Amino acid sequence: MNDLPFAPRLLMKVPAVPLVLCGISLASVLSVNAIAADAQIPQAKYQPPNNVTMIELRGKSEASGLTGRFTVIVDLRSGRYIIERDYGIYSEAIGFDGRLGWKRDRSGASHFLDSDPARAITATEAWLFRRGWCEGENGATRVESRPDEKDGEVTEAVWNVTPKSGIPVLLRFEKANGLLRQSEISLWSSRLIRHYSDWREIDGVLIPFAEKDESPEDESLELIKIDAAKVNPQNVDGKIFERPPNIHDYAVNGDKISATVPYEDDGVGRIFVPVFIDGNGPYPFEIDTGGHLILTSATAEKLNLNPIGNASATGGGSGVMHQGTVRAKDIRIGDAVIRDQPVWVIPLPDSSNDRGPRAPRAGFLGLELFERFAVQLNRKAKTVTLTPLEKFNEKPQGVRLPICFTEDAPLTRGSFNGVSGDFELDSGNAGPAIIEGYWAHEHGLESLLARGLPWAGSGIGGDYGAKLSRGDITLGPIKFPHEVVSYAGLVQRGSESTKLQAGVVGESSLYRFDMVYDYAREHVWIDPKTDVPQRAFNRAGLRLKKEKPTAFTVVFVAPNSPAEAAGIKNGEQILSINEKPASRLSYSDAVVIFSQSEGTEIPLLAGPKADGPMRRVSLRLKEIVP
Incomplete structure (x- = not known):
């Protein structure tokens, strides 16, 4: 999500799991730096008895300013978990049914984690939870010994292990006693480092009763304390590992099958629908397949909802924003209603929510909406139709694209310049389509994309540099020839640091198609037969931010652009565009003006940030990304 006032992408944290582990004897480990496809896994020093098949752990979790209870159940034979x-204001769960991982999110709805990367992550997690390194020789597991490390006075033996069909996990054992001290895996955009301590033997099984989990790039931390452990607990039904059925906390009022509401299009890449919260409103909410149910801080304050907790949120850019949670009794979109929901509250800057003379953006409708309703977007009528998923039996027009999930946003197969990969469908991305840096590097596209036009994106993590160029994108059989794409390079933090997908295609590309999102069947339908005219990219080469109601601030001037030719500088104030005062314009309105035909003259009233003389300049629009 970039380029325009942003929508946050909340990244899922894989819940920490107190591992049910065996100790390790390091007397016969591989030589330092040895690599072997069929290397022997270090043997168990404290192998659990053969009759131990299941473990149940209960304890306390402290995370994001909240304290809650948790329960962990692990099947040591299959790795099911x-x-x-339960933090009171919300509860959540994650599991593995022996075939697929799944997630029950804070709203109570659930979905499978079934992309190829998600399956690999789950395979490694299941291997960890069933203490796979105790299994002895296993040719399907790749083992690499690393040089010993020191952590204070403790010497650690380090192993990099890739279980069958899994992702690599870095394991650090205390060399003196063979106990696991730390595991580290790389997830969607951050590492998850688990620190284990306070090991105790319960009925022949070693269990760490204390765990600290950190995601350094997301600046999140969780502390776990176990207060009860059971070996082979009675009355555990194997169905507990299955993905939970969705709860029916939603409906369409008046015995109707569907609810249809008008949407407001900002002309660039955002869709807003009217939403009532606990009977108050309507408020403009953005539809965001890459996000969640969110209120801005200003909206929560108007509703007298006081957030608790302090969770991390990341997205485009390298910064981290912190958010709390409230509960809403009733969320209504036309005749469609969702009841009793936890809602994120994020302190987005006013500049990101500004819509000029219109009411500012009040929030977002994301995963929680799509897990309950089939969502149909009609471009010609500018309407959104919501149908409960269990009642949606239509066969939409157009092309059916299968979707899957690594976390909470839908992915589908596509390609860029003929190279295939997974692309996220993110209606909250109003900027150009994104080509992810690590994927581009892996497939030899880095040098091509790095030669693009310098530009500036914006996301929940702040402003960041990018390069713009053009290329051919496909989503299934749908073609986007000569599409403007954004490339942020090999970054270390934020959503563009992911190594698990090829790119992101957002509303700025999808606006021309009727869309139907059907998460129950894991399909998205795209109808390419609409007559929506194609929009040009910003032909002024000028990025603005609405830092005060009466003026825009220049935050970026593209090289060799009309804005540079007119002498516009970063930090200057723009008081009017095309003879319209800035107070009557949003940044999206400005981009629409800047996207007119080449050769169009656009007058600006510009001046220094501090008091000083104003000047009139004219921009002659031209294509800046040929």
Whole structure:
């Protein structure tokens, strides 16, 4: 999500799991730096008895300013697991049914984690939870010994292990006693580092009763304390590992099958629908397949909802924003209603929510909406139709694209310049389509994209540099020839640091198609037969931010652009555009003006940030990304 006032992408944290582990004897480990496809896994020093098949752990979790109870149940034979947390204001769970991972999010709805990367992550997690390194020789597991490390006075033996069909996990054992001290895996945009301590033997099984989990790039931390452990607990039904059925906390009022509401299009890449919260409103909410149910801080304050907690949120850019949670009794979109929901509250800057003379953006409708309703976007009528998923039996027009999930946003197969990969469908991305840096590097596209036009994107993590160029994108059989794409390079933090997908295609590309999102069947339908005219990219080469109601601030001037030719400088104030005062314009309105035909003259009233003389300049629009 970039380029325009942003929508946050909330990244899922894989819940920490107190591992049910065996100790390790390091007397016969591989030589330092040895690599072997069929290397022997270090043997168990404290192998659990053969009759131990299941473990149940209960304890306390402290995370994001909240304290809650959790339950962990692990099947040591298959690696099936379920982890549940309950913080009072919301609860959540994640699990593995023996075939697929799944997630029950804070709203109570659930979905499978079934992309190829998600399957690989789950395979490694299941291997960890069933203490796979105790299994002895296993040719399907790749083992690499690393040089010993020191952590204070402790010497650690380090192993990099890739279980069958899994992702690599870095394991650090205390060399003196063979106990696991740390595991580290790389997830969607951050590492998850688990620190284990306070090991105790319960009925022949070693269990760490204390765990600290950190995601350094997301600046999140969780502390776990176990207060009860059961070996082979009675009355555990194997169905507990299955993905939970969705709860029916939603409806369409008046015995109707569907609810249809008008949407407001900002002309660039955002869709807003009227939403009532606990009977108050309507408020303009953005539809965001890459996000969640969110209120801005200003909206929460108007509703007298006081957030608790302090969770991390990341997205485009390298910064981290912190958010709390409230509960809303009733969220209504036309005749469609969702009841009793936890809602994120994020302190987005006013400049990101500004819509000029219109009411500012009040929030977002994301995963929680799509897990309950089939969502149909009609471009010609400018309407959104919501149908409960269990009642949606239509066969939409157009092309059916299968979708899957690594976390909470839908992915579909596509390609860029003929190279295939997974692309996220993110209606909250109003900037150009994104080509992810690590994927581009892996497939030899880095040098091509790095030669693009310098530009500036914006996301929940702040402003960041990018390069713009053009290329051919496909989503299934749908073609986007000569599409403007954004490339941020090999970054270390934020959503563009992911190594698990090829790119992001957002509303700025999808606006021309009727869309139907059907998460129950894991399909998205795209109808390419609409007559929506194609929009040009910003032909002024000028990025603005609405830092005060009466003026825009120049935040970026593209080289060799009309804005540079007119002498516009970063930090200057723009008081009017095309004879319209800035107070009557949003940044999206400005981009629409800047996207007119080449050769169009656009007058600006510009001046220094501090008091000083104003000047009139004229921009002659031209294509800046040929």
